[in-house]
Every structure is written in structure tokens, then in C-alpha cells.
Amino acid sequence: MNQEQAPVNDGEEHTVSILSVGGKGDGIAKVKGFVIFIPETKKGDYVKIKITKVLPKLAFGQVVERLExxxxxxKFMEISKDELMENQYHSSEKYEETEDFGADLEEDD
Incomplete structure (x- = not known):
């Protein structure tokens, strides 16, 4: 980050998702693009953390609460397989295959 001051301070609490795991096994999260290392977490964890130490380019935190x-x-409706099959066979519009499909279109020369 190209800032003089970190966007987090010692003692602050933040709710974060663990995005990845660092080389030493600590979880990595970001707050406003600022990297925070949190021990005893794994990728995908959703936790409330307390900032314990802030350095110029990164911070450390500890888990206060594990969240769900x-x-x-x-945005998609869930239907059963039976409902799907029923809807497939009761379509209101029936289509018929024909051999002269597209015959009425003009050809470009």
C-alpha cells in the first residue's frame, strides 16, 4: 500500500474472511486492502478479529469469535427432479421437425 498510515489500529475489531494461508500457517485476511495475519485460522473461515500489532505494511490479529x-x-429457484421432469413434458408449445426448415429464406448471392 502506498499510504503513510495503516487503515487498522491496535485494539480494533473487524469481521473478516480468511482468503488464504501464509507460509507459516497463519490465515491471511484483508481490511481495505491491508494484509492481516491471523493464527489458528484456515482458508474460508469467517471470524471476528482483534488487531494485536500494526506494522507499516501488515498487521497481526487474533480470533475473538468464529462466525457463520x-x-x-x-437467485435460483430450487425444484425437485420430479417437478423438472413434469415441466419438461407439459410444455405449452410443441415443436415439429420439418425438412423444409429455412426454405422460405432468400439466398444472398
Whole structure:
């Protein structure tokens, strides 16, 4: 980051997702693009952390609380296999194959 001051301070609490794991096994999260190392976490964890140390280019934190992500409503409707099959066979519009498909189109020379 090209800032003089880090966007986090000692003692602050933040809710973060662990994005990856560093070479020493600590989880890595970001707050406003600023890297924070959190021990005893793994990729995909969703945690509330407390900042314990801030350096010019990174910070360290500890887990205050392990959280579960709220389930977001799906933008897709869930249906059973039976409902899918029923809808497939009860289509309101029937199509018929013909040998003269496209015959009425003009040809470009």
C-alpha cells in the first residue's frame, strides 16, 4: 500500500474472511486492502478479529469469535427432479421437425 498510515489500529475489531494461508500457517485476511495475519485460522473461515500489532505494511490479529456466514437467498429457484421432469413434458408449445426448415429464406448471392 502506498499510504503513510495503516487503515487498522491496535485494539480494533473487524469481521473478516480468511482468503488464504501464509507460509507459516497463519490465515491471511484483508481490511481495505491491508494484509492481516491471523493464527489458528484456515482458508474460508469467517471470524471476528482483534488487531494485536500494526506494522507499516501488515498487521497481526487474533480470533475473538468464529462466525457463520448468513445464508444468502439463492437467485435460483430450487425444484425437485420430479417437478423438472413434469415441466419438461407439459410444455405449452410443441415443436415439429420439418425438412423444409429455412426454405422460405432468400439466398444472398
Amino acid at each position: 456466514r448468513a445464508k444468502r437467498p439463492s
